[in-house]
Amino acid sequence: MSHSAQVVVIGGGQAGLAAGYHLRRLGLDFVILDAQATPGGAWQHAWHSLHLFSPAAYSSLPGRLMPAQTGQTYPDAQHVVEYLADYEKRYELPIERPVRVLGVHRDGRFLWVETDSGTWHARAVISATGTWWRPFLPAVPGQAAFGGRQLHTVEYHRPADFAGQRVIVVGGGNSGAQIAADLAYDTDLTWVTQRPSRFLADDIDGRVLFDVASARRRALDEGRTDTGGVASLGDIVAVPPVRQARDAGLLKASPMFLRLERDGVVWADGTRAEADAIVWCTGFRPALSHLAPLQLRGRRGHIATEGTRAVDEPRLHLLGYGDWTGPASATLIGVGRPAREAARGIADLLT
Template sequence: MHTQVVIVGGSQSGLAAGYHLRRLGVDFVILDAQSTPGGAWQHTWDSLHLFSPAAYSSLPGRIMPPHTGQEYPDAQHVVDYLNDYEKRYELPVERPVRVLGVHRDGHFLRVEADAGTWRARAVISATGTWWRPFLPAVPGRSDFGGRQLHTVEYRSPQDFAGLHVIVVGGGNSGAQIAADLAYDTELTWVTQRPPRFLADDIDGRALFDASTARRRALDAGRTDTGGVASLGDIVAVPPVRAARDRGLLTASPMFTRLVPGGVEWADGARAKADAVIWCTGFRPALSHLAPLRLRGRRGQIATLGTRAVDEPRLHLLGYGDWTGPASATLIGVGRPAREAAREIAALLGTPQ
């Protein structure tokens, strides 16, 4: 099959790219491994809410409608929005299609998938990070006798009611899941450093502005503003704020190893655990790009904006600040998606 552009991934980044390519008159297809619209938002924990109001969590061209009765929309509202967005703009999504590899093929990039092969003049990789959870190499993990799971597998506190649970991680996922579990479990929350809560009035709007300001300063050769990291690590969304204010989110330092019945610190102190939940982040899901051999020593693909430096027919979208300020967020992906679409249109010689 032939097309001008293949977009790998049908969640927010892929849809934003499709929106801009459609406006530029570029022929494309979106290949999505999921069987239904919504990407990773379909697989989050039950209580997850966005950091920002609906109007500040929108993709290009379509404001997210308010979520009745809630300032911050939940994950199902996002799924519904993405489903509507895909239909509204008649974006050509084929699913479920799992891309196995992207290869150079003369003037084309050949995209091999379980549902067939596509040849394209350009490829946008928009697979995100949810599908590649990171687990740290902590001594004793194989000795622990309880349940271990990552953020991607957590759903509800009811699954752990009455149990001793250790939540590992000082970011937003760790804080939100710890707050979720604080009322019905014997909770121990551990972090690498003391948790840094952002001011209660800061939400995703301010974070997007901070990230954008940092990128503009760096691009202009000015002093690094520090971006989001200068403000803190944890957005105090209402459930986190409530648990924190009740004294239920007191963090302990990171333990040194797991033991059969729990965890142990350097001083010999131990805590019982029936389950350990690793809220330890993600890595970009880029295995489909391995045939192109683009990764550097640190495993990252060098980019100029969203374009791969060593393969100008490839753009990477939605993996975080290295492919555009706040590009892993709903509101942040619009601008780099537009830039990627314009570069590809220029490559193809499409009038803009």
């Protein structure tokens, strides 16, 4: 079955919805294809204790403030899911789900979007699939020999699943710190980081991080000295559960181990720790396999962009994958501006 639209947006999470908002305001004909069966994007799959870094009003998509969550300064993941579901309904965004995009191809003046339920012909495409669907696991010697359970951030849900077990959490970012704090009370926890853990000041939250990321982008665009951005402040936002576990002395990071064995891990100095489970909070990579037919990746696998637009395919925009597609574009508060730029760029292209 064949369909057509001026613009096809791939992904119905926060980035796809922000793109839809601005495409609607510009009067363009578009459709959003979402592989998920229900609204909420990756937030509906997050671990149970996950909370935002910022208050609701500072975690909003364009046009609609996120309402505060009763009893919570920092809303939880379920509140975000409800907000996103309300957002797409409020703006009557044309979302088709569940539709999985298999590939994007060139077809003369059109881009051909192949899906598991037919094909779409479009004048432009916005890829907004995020990173959650492509978890990254580092290659560590002995991984295949370990006899316990290994899982990534995307598979972790609640500490009750590990009660009484010896658990190693690997990762010095926000996910690693939050999951380690989650497990600190009910498990025999070892928290491992590649480098010494760096907590941001307790009064820094997502509002400040967005301002810092935006200031860095302005400096780079204007040829001024690189401010270092968020990385210059630290790696971990001290949200209340992390702060509580840290202040109780339960978040003391060990350096990265050398290898895994059947019963646990071994450090370079010969120290060993037994483990029943290892949680790899080791980040993500952009989920871009659907763009492979366009052959846009360079030698390092990176798609070159100017803002959100792919340099070698001006009909394609990439949105929400991180700073390389817009400052803080992988956040709720940050995705609005690059989404607006992408929509405007497509409108200019079409006219």
